[in-house]
Amino acid sequence: MKTWQRDTITSILAIIVFAILTGLIYPLAITGISQVAFPGDANGQQIHLDGKLIGSKIIGQNFGTPVLEKNGKPREVKGAVVTEPDPRYFQTRPSATEGGADNAAASTFSNHGPNSVKTKEADEENIKAYLELNTAPNKQEYDPGLTVGRIPVDAVNSSASGLDPEISKANAWIQAYRVAAVRGLPRSTVDGLLAKYTAGRGLGFSGEEGVNVLELNLALDRMTKGKG
Amino acid sequence: MTFAGWFTIGAFAVVLTVLALPLGTYMAKVYTGDRVFLSPILSGPERFLYRLMRVDAERQQDWKSYAKSLLIFSLAGWLFLYFVLRTQDAFFVPHALNPLGYHSPPANVTFNIVSSFLTNTNWQYYGGETTMSYLSQMIGLTVQNWLSAGVGIVVAVALIRGIVGRSGKGLGNFWHDMVRTILYVLGPLSVISALVIASQGVIANLSTYLTVHTITGLEQKIAMGPVASQEAIKDLGSNGGGFFNVNAAHPFENPTSFTNFFLILLVLIIPAALIFMYGRMTGNRRQGYAIYAVVIFMFLGGASVAYIAEAHGSPAQHAAGLHTGVIAGSGGGNLEGKEQRNGIAGSALFDVATTVTSNGSVNSSIESYTGIGGAVPFANLSASEVIFGGVGTGLYSILLYVLLAVFIGGLMVGRTPEWLGKKIEAREIKLAGLGILITPLAALFGTALAVATKGGRASISEVATSAGKLGIHTPQAFSESFYAYLSQANNNGSAFPGYTGLIQPNAGNLGAHGITFADVLGGLVMLFSRYAPILFALAVAGALVGKRVTPAGLGTMRTDNGTFAVLLIGVIILVGALTFFPALLLGPIVQGLTGHLY
Numbered sequence: 159m160k161t162w163q164r165d166t167i168t169s170i171l172a173i174i175v176f177a178i179l180t181g182l183i184y185p186l187a188i189t190g191i192s193q194v195a196f197p198g199d200a201n202g203q204q205i206h207l208d209g210k211l212i213g214s215k216i217i218g219q220n221f222g223t224p225v226l227e228k229n230g231k232p233r234e235v236k237g238a239v240v241t242e243p244d245p246r247y248f249q250t251r252p253s254a255t256e257g258g259a260d261n262a263a264a265s266t267f268s269n270h271g272p273n274s275v276k277t278k279e280a281d282e283e284n285i286k287a288y289l290e291l292n293t294a295p296n297k298q299e300y301d302p303g304l305t306v307g308r309i310p311v312d313a314v315n316s317s318a319s320g321l322d323p324e325i326s327k328a329n330a331w332i333q334a335y336r337v338a339a340v341r342g343l344p345r346s347t348v349d350g351l352l353a354k355y356t357a358g359r360g361l362g363f364s365g366e367e368g369v370n371v372l373e374l375n376l377a378l379d380r381m382t383k384g385k386g
Numbered sequence: 387m388t389f390a391g392w393f394t395i396g397a398f399a400v401v402l403t404v405l406a407l408p409l410g411t412y413m414a415k416v417y418t419g420d421r422v423f424l425s426p427i428l429s430g431p432e433r434f435l436y437r438l439m440r441v442d443a444e445r446q447q448d449w450k451s452y453a454k455s456l457l458i459f460s461l462a463g464w465l466f467l468y469f470v471l472r473t474q475d476a477f478f479v480p481h482a483l484n485p486l487g488y489h490s491p492p493a494n495v496t497f498n499i500v501s502s503f504l505t506n507t508n509w510q511y512y513g514g515e516t517t518m519s520y521l522s523q524m525i526g527l528t529v530q531n532w533l534s535a536g537v538g539i540v541v542a543v544a545l546i547r548g549i550v551g552r553s554g555k556g557l558g559n560f561w562h563d564m565v566r567t568i569l570y571v572l573g574p575l576s577v578i579s580a581l582v583i584a585s586q587g588v589i590a591n592l593s594t595y596l597t598v599h600t601i602t603g604l605e606q607k608i609a610m611g612p613v614a615s616q617e618a619i620k621d622l623g624s625n626g627g628g629f630f631n632v633n634a635a636h637p638f639e640n641p642t643s644f645t646n647f648f649l650i651l652l653v654l655i656i657p658a659a660l661i662f663m664y665g666r667m668t669g670n671r672r673q674g675y676a677i678y679a680v681v682i683f684m685f686l687g688g689a690s691v692a693y694i695a696e697a698h699g700s701p702a703q704h705a706a707g708l709h710t711g712v713i714a715g716s717g718g719g720n721l722e723g724k725e726q727r728n729g730i731a732g733s734a735l736f737d738v739a740t741t742v743t744s745n746g747s748v749n750s751s752i753e754s755y756t757g758i759g760g761a762v763p764f765a766n767l768s769a770s771e772v773i774f775g776g777v778g779t780g781l782y783s784i785l786l787y788v789l790l791a792v793f794i795g796g797l798m799v800g801r802t803p804e805w806l807g808k809k810i811e812a813r814e815i816k817l818a819g820l821g822i823l824i825t826p827l828a829a830l831f832g833t834a835l836a837v838a839t840k841g842g843r844a845s846i847s848e849v850a851t852s853a854g855k856l857g858i859h860t861p862q863a864f865s866e867s868f869y870a871y872l873s874q875a876n877n878n879g880s881a882f883p884g885y886t887g888l889i890q891p892n893a894g895n896l897g898a899h900g901i902t903f904a905d906v907l908g909g910l911v912m913l914f915s916r917y918a919p920i921l922f923a924l925a926v927a928g929a930l931v932g933k934r935v936t937p938a939g940l941g942t943m944r945t946d947n948g949t950f951a952v953l954l955i956g957v958i959i960l961v962g963a964l965t966f967f968p969a970l971l972l973g974p975i976v977q978g979l980t981g982h983l984y
Contacts, residue, residue, distance in 0.1 A: 161451060161454065162454060162458065164440075165454060165455050165458040165459070166458055166462070167440065168439050168440055168441055168455075168459075168561060169455075169458045169459040169461070169462035169463075170462055171438060171439045171440060172439045172459060172462075172561070172564070173459075173462045173463055173466050175435060175438050175439060176529060176532065176533060176568065177466065177525050177529050179568070180528060180529050180531075180532040180533075180568070180619075181524050181525035181526070181528050181529040182524065182525060184528070184576070184577070184615055184619075185524045185528055185612045185615035185616065186524075186612075187577075188577070188580045188581065188584065188590055188612070188614055188615035188618075189590040189591060189592065189612045189614070189615065191581060191584075192581070192584040192585075192590035192591075192614055193590065193591065195581075195584075195585070196584055196585050199584060199585060199586065199587045199588070199589070200584055200589055200590040200591055200614070201589065201591050201593065201610075202589045202591075202596070202608065202610065202638060203587060204596070207601070210599060211596060211597075211598050211599070212598060212599060212600060212601055213598050213600060213601075213606065214596070214598070214608055216587055216637040216638070216641050217606075217608055217637055217638070218637075219598075219600050219604075219606060220600070220602075220604055220606075221600070221601075221602050222602060222604065223602050223603060223604075224603070224604065239604065241604065244602050247601075247602065251726065260606060261606070261607070262606055262607060262608040262609060263515060263516070263595055263607035263608065263609050263893065264513060264515065264516050264609075264631065264893060265513070265515065265609075265630050265631045265632040265635075265636050266513070266631060266632065267632055267635075267723055267751040267753065267754070267883045267884075268722065268723055268751065268754065268849075269723075269751065269753045269754065269847055269849045269850070269882075269883055269884035270702070270722050270723065270753075270754050270849060271702075271753060271754065271849065271850060271862040271977075272700035272701060272702055272720065272722075272754065272755065272756045272757055272759075272760070272977060273700070273701050273702060273757065273861070273862065273977045273980065273981075273982065273983055273984060274702060274849065274850070274852075274860075274862060274983065274984070275702075275852065275983045275984065276849055277700070277702035277703075277722065277754075278702040278705045278706050278983055281702060281703060281706035281708060281722075282706045282707075285706060285707065285708070306707045306708070307707065307708075307709045308709070308713075309708065309709075310713065310715070310716035310718070311699075311703065311708060311710060311716065311718055311719065311720075311721040312716065312721050312726050314703075314706070314708060315703070315720070315721040315722035315723070315724075316722060316723065317635075317721075317723075317724070317725055317726070318632055318635035318723045318724050318725050318733075318748075318749065318750045318751050319630075319632045319635040319636045319637060319725060320632070321632075321636065321637055322637075322725050322726050322727075323637055324725075324726040324727055325726060326715055326716040326717070326726055327714075327715030327716065328713055328714060328715030328716035329715075329716065330715075331715055357642070357643075357727070359390060359643055360642055360643035360644030360645075360646065360647055361643075361644055361647060363390045363393045363394050363397065364390075364394050364643040364644060364646060364647040364732060365394075365642075365643025365646055365647075365727050365728050365729045365731075365732040366643070366717045366726060366727060366728070366729030366730075366732070367715075368726040368727050375601065376601070379601065
């Protein structure tokens, strides 16, 4: 037998063997072990409320309510439901996912370039929306010191995944004024919850601290419910 | 910039070095056939695999025979993966492994994807969660994550054997090296790291996508999948192809700032260990240390520049009135396209680690990096992936540069150049020179074709173009195209994600079509610049293996000291800069030097 023929036979056998070993046994074993050893993590840290699935702890959500047309139906642009942020809840970072913000079935980057006019316009729009959201109906900012220069970058720049579950503490502190006022809670209570759901840096130095928005909002709901 | 940020970069270099040293020793034993601590467990399965594959593992192969086995094996892998992807919705695929009933991607895109995964590039015109079934991710893409990494490593091993070989023509046996790579190196590392990240929140399941009803009354769909297993080998094997569209920016691939640090380690651990292994196998560990000093120096330089540039913020942010400095409770910086938990330093370090290696995974959007921050990945790619480089590919590429540096050094001092006691002659220099020039050639030709033709410009994203009279002729549009072919030619796979070769109106490929120009050109660029340098590296090994070794004398130029390290850095920068500087000027550098918006 010539060497190329022998190589061909071995190649075919090798692909079959390796496909079974690394393409079936390996992923299925890892998945199986994870399902037994870390079922919560392996299934995406799902959060249920009253028996209903309401989110994943580590996937960012849009805490907005649908904008309704005059006929009572939700307004849609390009198939995506238009929403406006619900002031009772902390809001996640801007998201550029297709099919509406925080679409966890199709993660997408914003692709905004550093020197692009479009990026500047998007930033300006987000700044405007953030200021509006954090301004009370009486035209007073909830956070009395709030100016454009004080808005933290994470509140304006879209996240990479479009699914960032966290916001910076600075962002949360500003929003805490609003949430406390709208819900009629003392600031100290909101700040306490905020601190509770802040994740530290990995290993003490890696990355940045962040506040988990979904957990924080759920805790707020529990607290308000408990009161009334 | 913060202290924690700088500390992350410094601590990373230390941890990497400490872990890579013993792994290098271990791998040297694996490839010299010595017993290692895993031998009692793995030697049985090893012999069983040889029997299954009908391999005579003892048979020595010369460079041509080694190359022939490698090429035929790669061709078989190419055809298998193409078959898997094109039959994604065939009747024999169990529903549980394609729960959303995804159709196959179009033929032209599949050509690109298959070439991409075979060549360890993992360039992705598709988004995983909207294109691939679980079966395709597992038996299709994951398999090549292992095998393409293995092919890279065995070529480096064969080249080292050629350099240190004392007799005959044999470079070892391709099948023997592949099996040992999978069983002894990639296997244990992948299993352990997959379980580590799964314990931290990287998902591992075969469930169908979740439908969530949020507390504000909206519906959210959440993609699922067997992610942990693929994530581990994707980073260990310099693959970089994300399970999800946004790769390691996705919280299910990279959930915490700890996993972020851990994944960066996985990316660099094998390339770093291979350098120490080289020192061991030459019998002089200092040979490895000299190269390691070169690459870690260039790596840390790149990471520092990227960190400083990103922490400074972008012109667009400043024009909008944002304050980008560090304030209480926020790290500031250019957070466009970055995740809060990773922060600026964690994003910059990840980005540099995956672009110096041929990994190409991203945890942030390179398209949104500042001009100078984005110039770092460009520079890394322009250095032809020798700063650590991909698993194996990095080592064999930098060894070709070492050969070139030895030659240039020899000319400078006026002696016949020698490397580890072997005379370097015209044949080796010609082969190494060609091996080094293939990648830039493919990158620049690809870019030129893409920006000069209508078919190529169709791939440029809308956000990169200006509304004004510049239209499509913005530096960002050029950067997108240039980066695409630079990345594919270097088998890296990271991208300015706006550049596209797949139009996908619906998830699941219904009505999807590829952009043939970008798909085919990219695929050819990847294949050419993967296999041609491999052939040149093996040919160099073949030319060196039979040479007699002369003992080092007083006049021998040493390749294991600081002087040589500096010379090597000079050669790498010189070749990279001379080749790519004009093109770099047109894209990232012009953006980095101006505060102007367009």
